[in-house]
Amino acid sequence: MRTTSEETQRNNEIIIEAAIRVFSEKGYEAANMQDIANEANITRGPLYYRYKTKADLFQAAVKVHANRELQEYKRIFSQDKHILDIIREDLYYCTRSIRLSQPFLTVSDAEELKNSYKILKDARKKIYSIKEDSITKAIDKGELVKTTNPSYIVNLLFVFVDGLYQFTQKTEITFPTNVTEEIIEDLMYVIENRYCKNTK
Numbered sequence: 063m064r065t066t067s068e069e070t071q072r073n074n075e076i077i078i079e080a081a082i083r084v085f086s087e088k089g090y091e092a093a094n095m096q097d098i099a100n101e102a103n104i105t106r107g108p109l110y111y112r113y114k115t116k117a118d119l120f121q122a123a124v125k126v127h128a129n130r131e132l133q134e135y136k137r138i139f140s141q142d143k144h145i146l147d148i149i150r151e152d153l154y155y156c157t158r159s160i161r162l163s164q165p166f167l168t169v170s171d172a173e174e175l176k177n178s179y180k181i182l183k184d185a186r187k188k189i190y191s192i193k194e195d196s197i198t199k200a201i202d203k204g205e206l207v208k209t210t211n212p213s214y215i216v217n218l219l220f221v222f223v224d225g226l227y228q229f230t231q232k233t234e235i236t237f238p239t240n241v242t243e244e245i246i247e248d249l250m251y252v253i254e255n256r257y258c259k260n261t262k
Contacts, residue, residue, distance in 0.1 A: 081123040117174035124178045128185035145200035153246045156223040206257045
């Protein structure tokens with residue numbers, strides 16, 4: 063019996079989701095196709111039919127992951143809320159998603175991963191623009207002082223999340239939730255008092 067296009071699509075989604083879980087848990091180097099086949103509850107045959115190499119499957123997983131992240135940032139920054147509430151939600155989302163994003167954040171010079179990291183780099187630029195546009199609108203609405211530099215605030219958000227990621231990677235120390243929340247609220251205090259003074 064031939065599979066329908068819907069079944070083919072669903073089977074591919076199962077493989078991609080399994081790949082994202084395995085890459086997230088083991089990283090690109092340690093993961094192998096058998097791990098992903100086991101996670102997807104299939105044999106390696108259908109896996110290799112769709113993806114000739116681990117790098118091919120990683121690239122497919124990266125596309126899905128990057129698009130998912132992009133859609134979530136669009137949702138967060140398109141909300142009809144005060145910019146401080148949006149930034150706070152962004153920081154909480156970013157810190158929660160660090161573990162899932164780890165294999166997609168680690169920079170590699172491997173030629174086989176070149177296309178995957180270009181996808182991630184392009185997505186990161188789009189996310190940067192989404193945040194910068196939202197902060198610019200908040201300045202226009204008077205939620206932030208007129209002298210606010212949108213790029214500076216976006217850089218601050220990226221540095222915080224990237225710094226937290228690098229720290230946890232290099233030290234293998236994971237902050238308890240309450241400590242992460244305290245750090246986020248301290249950062250929010252700085253942003254509010256420096257950029258929202260006399261705007262409320």
